[in-house]
Amino acid sequence: MNVSTPEIVIPAALLPNDGRFGSGPSKVRHDAVAALADAAPKYLGTSHRHSTVRSVVGRMRTGMASLFGLPDGYEVLLGNGGSTQFWDAAAFGLIERRSSHLVLGEFSSKFAAVTRNAPHLEDPEVVESEPGGTPARLDVVNGDAYAYPQNETSTGVTVPVHRPLGDALVLVDALVLVDATSAAGGMAVDPADFDAYYFAPQKCFATDAGIWIALCSPAAIARIESIHASGRWTPPTLDLAIALENSRLDQTYNTPALATLFLLANQVDWMLAQGGLSWATGRCNTSAGIVYGWAATHAHATPFVKDADYRSPVTATIDFDDTVDAAALAAVLRANGILDVEPYRKLGRNQLRIALFPAIEPEDVRALTASIDYVLDVVGPGKS
Numbered sequence: 448m449n450v451s452t453p454e455i456v457i458p459a460a461l462l463p464n465d466g467r468f469g470s471g472p473s474k475v476r477h478d479a480v481a482a483l484a485d486a487a488p489k490y491l492g493t494s495h496r497h498s499t500v501r502s503v504v505g506r507m508r509t510g511m512a513s514l515f516g517l518p519d520g521y522e523v524l525l526g527n528g529g530s531t532q533f534w535d536a537a538a539f540g541l542i543e544r545r546s547s548h549l550v551l552g553e554f555s556s557k558f559a560a561v562t563r564n565a566p567h568l569e570d571p572e573v574v575e576s577e578p579g580g581t582p583a584r585l586d587v588v589n590g591d592a593y594a595y596p597q598n599e600t601s602t603g604v605t606v607p608v609h610r611p612l613g614d615a616l617v618l619v620d621a622l623v624l625v626d627a628t629s630a631a632g633g634m635a636v637d638p639a640d641f642d643a644y645y646f647a648p649q650k651c652f653a654t655d656a657g658i659w660i661a662l663c664s665p666a667a668i669a670r671i672e673s674i675h676a677s678g679r680w681t682p683p684t685l686d687l688a689i690a691l692e693n694s695r696l697d698q699t700y701n702t703p704a705l706a707t708l709f710l711l712a713n714q715v716d717w718m719l720a721q722g723g724l725s726w727a728t729g730r731c732n733t734s735a736g737i738v739y740g741w742a743a744t745h746a747h748a749t750p751f752v753k754d755a756d757y758r759s760p761v762t763a764t765i766d767f768d769d770t771v772d773a774a775a776l777a778a779v780l781r782a783n784g785i786l787d788v789e790p791y792r793k794l795g796r797n798q799l800r801i802a803l804f805p806a807i808e809p810e811d812v813r814a815l816t817a818s819i820d821y822v823l824d825v826v827g828p829g830k831s
Contacts, residue, residue, distance in 0.1 A: 469787030540687030
């Protein structure tokens with residue numbers, strides 16, 4: 448099967464009800480968009496310094512604390528820009544001297560690069576795993592911050608959220624900075640195991656991009672305040688002390704995207720109403736069971752991540768053998784309204800990447816696999 452494949456029409460009975468399977472921006476629920484439209488006349492185009500918007504931010508922050516079961520002393524911070532901007536902010540406001548990084552793919556490597564290039568920090572300690580391979584966890588951390596992704600979006604590899612060990616094989620004081628951009632809201636986590644659990648909302652939280660959220664422990668708050676008090680120069684838009692001050696007022700330092708905030712708060716409310724984080728993770732696990740179970744028994748497909756214990760329940764990466772042109776397959780699916788299942792562009796593999804976020808119906812995931820089978824049956828592997 449190659450890009451010269453003739454037009455194929457997948458029967459409507461096989462198609463998902465909603466064909467959005469992108470890993471970000473991700474599917475936004477119709478009900479959330481309708482709620483935004485209803486609120487728009489008194490919400491969109493209003494000042495983010497007044498109660499109309501600040502009440503939405505406050506509702507989101509309270510909802511996040513409830514969703515993740517944050518203990519007393521933990522705070523929900525937010526600021527403009529996504530996780531990429533938070534890496535820059537963390538290099539200024541959460542890392543004192545040196546960080547240690549677990550690199551599993553493109554996104555985790557970018558944070559390590561930020562700290563390596565920061566002139567005020569020492570070179571980071573970096574342990575890197577092959578894409579898709581079992582993570583090489585750091586048993587010993589030499590630094591004051593330990594950074595890793597809970598879910599590496601580019602490969603679909605996961606890491607259990609955990610605290611590191613020092614030379615004496617006891618827990619160390621390094622802050623645990625967890626990139627949860629594609630994991631938060633779809634994977635279980637214990638707040639006791641992290642100090643900053645940060646993410647952007649355009650994945651499990653089913654909204655547009657444009658902000659970052661960080662769930663911060665008392666230790667992370669103390670680090671932010673200590674670095675700020677030390678006089679380290681920081682651009683105001685990257686100053687976590689300024690973000691902390693404004694978050695406590697249910698606002699951002701500079702003007703946020705109001706639609707993003709509204710959709711985020713709506714998604715948090717929806718998840719809580721459905722049963723909270725346990726419900727959301729269970730739904731993602733159901734979808735993951737469908738797609739991995741299908742791939743594991745398929746004649747031409749296999750899960751990219753070989754170790755089942757490290758396979759993502761929120762972004763599934765599925766390899767195809769040489770008889771299938773995955774790029775052509777994705778093109779046929781797109782022509783039939785099944786969107787954004789192409790692999791991560793820099794990974795360069797013959798595969799599909801399928802989002803399994805809470806807003807995506809498990810039955811739509813099942814329909815996706817049926818649609819793929821239909822296309823392969825019509826074309827026949829190896830035919831053009």
